[in-house]
Amino acid sequence: MLDPAYILEGLWITIQIWFGALIVSTVLAIPVAMLRRTKNPGARFLGALWAWIARGIPPIAWLIIIFFGLSLGIISAVPVLAAIVGLGIVNSAYLGDSIRAGLDSVPDGQREGAASVALNRWDTLFRVVLPQAVPVMLASAAAYSITLLKNTAIASIIGANELVFYAYNAVQVGADPLLSFFTIGLVYLAFTVPVGIIARWLDTRVRRGTVKVAH
Amino acid sequence: MTNPDGAPALSAKNICKSFGDKKILRGISVDVAKGEHIAIIGPSGSGKSTFIRCLNLLEMPDNGTLRLDGQQVLDAELKTPTRSVRSLRKRVGMVFQSFNLFSTHTALENVSLAQRLALGRTRDESSTRSEELLKRVGLKDHMDKRPGQLSGGQQQRVAIARTLAMDPEVILFDEPTSAIDPEMRVEVLKVMTELAEGGMTMMMVTHEIEFAKQAADRVMFLADGEVMEMGPSGQILTDPENERIRRFVNALSGVI
Ligand SMILES: Nc1ncnc2c1ncn2[C@@H]1O[C@H](COP(=O)(O)OP(=O)(O)O)[C@@H](O)[C@H]1O
Ligand SMILES: [Mg+2]
Numbered sequence: 001m002l003d004p005a006y007i008l009e010g011l012w013i014t015i016q017i018w019f020g021a022l023i024v025s026t027v028l029a030i031p032v033a034m035l036r037r038t039k040n041p042g043a044r045f046l047g048a049l050w051a052w053i054a055r056g057i058p059p060i061a062w063l064i065i066i067f068f069g070l071s072l073g074i075i076s077a078v079p080v081l082a083a084i085v086g087l088g089i090v091n092s093a094y095l096g097d098s099i100r101a102g103l104d105s106v107p108d109g110q111r112e113g114a115a116s117v118a119l120n121r122w123d124t125l126f127r128v129v130l131p132q133a134v135p136v137m138l139a140s141a142a143a144y145s146i147t148l149l150k151n152t153a154i155a156s157i158i159g160a161n162e163l164v165f166y167a168y169n170a171v172q173v174g175a176d177p178l179l180s181f182f183t184i185g186l187v188y189l190a191f192t193v194p195v196g197i198i199a200r201w202l203d204t205r206v207r208r209g210t211v212k213v214a215h
Numbered sequence: 216m217t218n219p220d221g222a223p224a225l226s227a228k229n230i231c232k233s234f235g236d237k238k239i240l241r242g243i244s245v246d247v248a249k250g251e252h253i254a255i256i257g258p259s260g261s262g263k264s265t266f267i268r269c270l271n272l273l274e275m276p277d278n279g280t281l282r283l284d285g286q287q288v289l290d291a292e293l294k295t296p297t298r299s300v301r302s303l304r305k306r307v308g309m310v311f312q313s314f315n316l317f318s319t320h321t322a323l324e325n326v327s328l329a330q331r332l333a334l335g336r337t338r339d340e341s342s343t344r345s346e347e348l349l350k351r352v353g354l355k356d357h358m359d360k361r362p363g364q365l366s367g368g369q370q371q372r373v374a375i376a377r378t379l380a381m382d383p384e385v386i387l388f389d390e391p392t393s394a395i396d397p398e399m400r401v402e403v404l405k406v407m408t409e410l411a412e413g414g415m416t417m418m419m420v421t422h423e424i425e426f427a428k429q430a431a432d433r434v435m436f437l438a439d440g441e442v443m444e445m446g447p448s449g450q451i452l453t454d455p456e457n458e459r460i461r462r463f464v465n466a467l468s469g470v471i
Binding site for chain 1: 271273301302304305308309311313314315316317318319320328329332333374377378380381
């Protein structure tokens with residue numbers, strides 16, 4: 001039988017990896033999206049290159065590369081940290097697309113309107129562009145974050161003691177495999193379903209135009 | 216127009232602009248006296264929008280100089296504005312064809328935002344001013360609505376109020392009524408007429424011939440990026456000598 005205490009412990013690690021990777025990917029995705037939106041062809045290429053590499057390699061390969069890459073260094077490899085960095089890199093490519101699509105969804109006229117009344121770049125971004133772009137970004141970012149959460153299961157391969165890790169270990173010592181994985185499946189659903197509903201809700205709101213008025 | 220203290224409100228000399236290797240503006244010059252109203256007309260694609268956008272540096276001219284009240288604000292041969300672009304834009308207002316109101320903000324916030332952020336007015340000062348301006352353009356009952364809840368004519372009046380709130384020395388209009396349903400245009404034109412009568416210096420791209428006859432002192436006819444003719448509105452809009460301008464004006468007036 002899979003011990004509920006282990007489920008909680010595994011869930012805690014799963015959430016750490018999930019949130020950690022979300023933060024890492026946000027930090028990486030902002031410059032990537034900015035590079036891909038500049039006029040400079042070199043910078044655009046660099047941003048595109050990052051996106052190709054980040055999502056062109058399977059997440060499991062990223063985790064193993066980071067994990068053993070880290071263990072070559074001075075610090076001994078920490079599986080959770082390696083999972084956070086590896087999944088953060090993968091998700092940064094998708095999140096970069098969300099950010100870019102959000103910024104692109106704001107018509108040029110909004111920026112010109114702001115320029116015409118002498119707003120500076122900072123105020124234009126934070127007061128005019130982002131209030132319109134963020135809901136668009138969040139709608140797709142929420143959908144990607146579901147994929148990210150499910151990908152945290154891969155971290156068990158490098159020994160991160162998240163949900164799958166505990167379920168697998170319980171099976172090794174005699175727990176029923178179906179029941180164990182069905183149980184943690186329900187735990188994942190408890191997160192993916194609400195986030196999915198939020199993503200859908202944001203998406204319809206954006207499409208309905210309560211957020212964005214097209215001109 | 217009389218010009219009490221010498222310098223024109225706005226003086227543009229030899230404004231040139233190309234997109235790629237396509238020459239759009241081939242050296243346009245104009246002096247706009249204080250309180251003067253100039254209408255810009257011409258076929259579509261002749262460069263009217265590009266020219267007017269060069270005057271507040273939404274487009275950076277490739278060549279030419281720009282002076283505001285005698286002060287040089289752009290020497291395009293040096294490729295850099297001699298003063299900050301933002302300080303120029305505080306002094307030269309712009310009203311767009313498609314309004315370009317901030318879509319997530321209410322009418323009141325649209326008018327207040329730049330007063331606070333660009334002019335440093337307090338929240339109270341800016342709100343009071345915005346309310347007063349929105350009343351003046353007939354939108355007393357619509358201050359808390361977002362652009363999406365307003366008609367085109369109402370949005371354009373908010374946009375005019377937003378520009379007026381900056382206390383500009385000159386206001387540029389780029390076909391302010393062409394994206395508005397005909398029956399809603401009159402209220403926008405009424406606001407513009409009031410502004411003109413109040414002595415505001417205005418440059419307006421417009422194809423509203425009757426309005427231009429009444430409100431414009433001079434008319435500039437642009438064709439292929441050049442000033443084909445510039446003269447008193449009464450003459451150009453009622454009895455143009457140039458055959459091409461005559462055909463254009465007649466077509467706009469519905470005369471065949
Ligand atoms: N940003 C731009 N890039 C390339 N071409 C442009 C741009 N803006 C305008 N043009 C071109 O410049 C010409 C003049 O445009 P515009 O100034 O909008 O004319 P008008 O307002 O008189 O109709 C058109 O041929 C248009 O396609
Ligand atoms: Mg135009």
